[in-house]
Amino acid sequence: AQSVTQLDSQVPVFEEAPVELRCNYSSSVSVYLFWYVQYPNQGLQLLLKYLSGSTLVKGINGFEAEFNKSQTSFHLRKPSVHISDTAEYFCAVSFNDMRFGAGTRLTVKP
Amino acid sequence: DGGITQSPKYLFRKEGQNVTLSCEQNLNHDAMYWYRQDPGQGLRLIYYSQIVNDFQKGDIAEGYSVSREKKESFPLTVTSAQKNPTAFYLCASSMWRGMPESPLHFGNGTRLTVT
Numbered sequence: 007a008q009s010v011t012q013l014d015s016q017v018p019v020f021e022e023a024p025v026e027l028r029c030n031y032s033s034s035v036s037v038y039l040f041w042y043v044q045y046p047n048q049g050l051q052l053l054l055k056y057l058s059g060s061t062l063v064k065g066i067n068g069f070e071a072e073f074n075k076s077q078t079s080f081h082l083r084k085p086s087v088h089i090s091d092t093a094e095y096f097c098a099v100s101f102n103d104m105r106f107g108a109g110t111r112l113t114v115k116p
Numbered sequence: 117d118g119g120i121t122q123s124p125k126y127l128f129r130k131e132g133q134n135v136t137l138s139c140e141q142n143l144n145h146d147a148m149y150w151y152r153q154d155p156g157q158g159l160r161l162i163y164y165s166q167i168v169n170d171f172q173k174g175d176i177a178e179g180y181s182v183s184r185e186k187k188e189s190f191p192l193t194v195t196s197a198q199k200n201p202t203a204f205y206l207c208a209s210s211m212w213r214g215m216p217e218s219p220l221h222f223g224n225g226t227r228l229t230v231t
Contacts, residue, residue, distance in 0.1 A: 015156065037216070038216050038217045040219060042222075047125075047224075047225065047227070048224050048225065049120075049122075049206055049208075049222030049223050049224045049225050050159075050206070050208075050220070050222045051222070052219045052220075055217075055219055057217045096158065096159070100216040100217070101216050102213075102216065103161060103164075103174075103213075104216075104220055106158040106159040107158055108156055108157055108158040109156070109158055
């Protein structure tokens with residue numbers, strides 16, 4: 007079975023600082039990996055996805071993620087965050103069904 | 117614009133009452149899903165449907181029921197048998213469940229409060 011662990015439940019950072027949200031996955035087969043963002047009282051929006059090929063994936067709003075097969079990780083990064091990036095971020099793994107991590111709440115402070 | 121519409125956005129019910137949450141999509145997607153979101157627990161799959169008139173239980177189906185009479189619509193009923201129904205409910209769709217590389221498209225959710 008596939009599973010996802012998001013290592014930090016909350017990440018506070020100051021505006022314009024870099025941020026990394028950590029995600030580890032567990033699977034005995036090749037899977038597809040996704041990051042979604044959720045703003046308050048809204049649904050989830052796709053940030054980026056890794057299907058195959060280059061291990062560095064670029065997404066919307068300046069986010070990128072790196073797939074590391076040996077460490078079974080798919081960490082999300084942004085070099086300089088804005089107040090508007092404050093949201094909850096979900097890592098997900100897909101094989102037969104989409105499995106989500108518990109989420110990381112990113113709070114960007116001025 | 118294509119998308120998923122969930123209604124209502126907020127719903128209040130008394131304990132013991134059944135309640136139905138609406139989900140409509142105009143993306144022409146075959147697969148539709150219902151997730152429940154609780155703080156700190158991520159999203160948990162309640163039911164999914166791959167085609168009209170077919171649906172399958174997810175991880176937490178007890179106390180819930182669904183129907184799929186039309187491709188566009190996948191309503192969720194929260195019955196009085198659901199022990200802890202207060203939660204944020206999200207409907208999603210994808211092109212086809214047999215395409216794991218296909219991302220999910222989400223509605224904006226319905227927040228259900230049962231007192």
